[in-house]
Amino acid sequence: MKIARKEEIATTVLDQECIILDLKRGQYFGLENALKELWLEIEHEYKDTKIILTKWKKHFNQTEEELAQILYEAIRELADKQLIKIRDI
Incomplete structure (x- = not known):
């Protein structure tokens, strides 16, 4: 599986948190812990989850x-918030 941020998202990185704004829907979120780590990994290009998992190990x-459980739970949460794109390979 490959994932990427949606293009219409603005990000501000703080010490312990990422503040993100979905410009299309006018919603903002604070991401901490695994969500923050994942968000910083993916940027706007698709990244393979296997590569992310290898780096995290x-x-x-x-x-x-x-x-792997933490990663896939984070992916599910970001997908539920409609903040990422997912491409099955």
Whole structure:
């Protein structure tokens, strides 16, 4: 699976949080923890979730299974908020 940010999203990065504004719908969100990490990974081009998971395994002291669960829960939450595009490969 590949994911990317939707184009009509503005982002401000703070120390512990990303503040994002969906310009199309006029909604804003605060992203923390895994959501923030994922948001910073994807930018506006599609990125393979396998690559993200591999990078997270190097940086976080958790098992691959735990990180995969965190990653897919974050993807689901961003998709529910209509902030990302998903492309199955």
